[in-house]
Amino acid sequence: MLSTHGFALQETAGGRVNVAPGIAAELAAAAVSPDQVLIQKNGKTIVAPIDKIDPNTVELACDDTGCVLIADDGNSRNDINLGFEHHEKNIP
Numbered sequence: 001m002l003s004t005h006g007f008a009l010q011e012t013a014g015g016r017v018n019v020a021p022g023i024a025a026e027l028a029a030a031a032v033s034p035d036q037v038l039i040q041k042n043g044k045t046i047v048a049p050i051d052k053i054d055p056n057t058v059e060l061a062c063d064d065t066g067c068v069l070i071a072d073d074g075n076s077r078n079d080i081n082l083g084f085e086h087h088e089k090n091i092p
Contacts, residue, residue, distance in 0.1 A: 001063050001064060001065075002063070003061040003062060003063045004060075004061055004062050004063070004078060004080060008063075009040060009045075009061060009062075009063050009065075009068050010040060010043065010044065010045040010068075011038060011040075011045040011068065012038065012062070012063060012065045012066030012067055012068050013029070013030045013031055013032045013037070013038045013066050013067060013068065014065075014066045015028065015029040015030070015031065015066060015067055017031040017032065017033060017034060018034060019031050019034055019035075019050065020034065023050060024055035026055055026058065026059060026060050026069065026080075027050055027053055027055055027058075027069070029060055029062075029067045029080075030060060030067050030068055030069045031050065032047060034050075035049060035050050035051065036048065036049060036050060037050050037053060037069055038067075038068045038069065039053070039058070039068065039069045039070070040061070040068045040069070040070055041070070041071065045068060053069065056072070057071065057072055058070065058071060058072055059071075059072045059073070059079055059080070060079075060080045061080075062080060067080075
């Protein structure tokens with residue numbers, strides 16, 4: 001089964017783990033414990049400390065079983081929308 005990014009995921013997280021307030025939604029979706037996430041690079045999946053991941057350098061890849069973090073590929077057309085909207089405040 002191919003992921004949202006067109007390649008197979010080796011292992012995924014279900015995103016049903018409670019993480020600390022303020023953790024980026026993408027990191028939370030790839031969490032396997034309150035302080036660890038799954039990252040896939042070069043076909044290998046590793047468990048990494050959530051506080052060591054810069055959310056600006058990764059994005060989610062998902063399939064029917066869950067999600068994993070991958071390096072941000074710079075293509076916003078394949079980014080996963082987690083249902084959160086960003087609203088800019090109108091400053092007079």
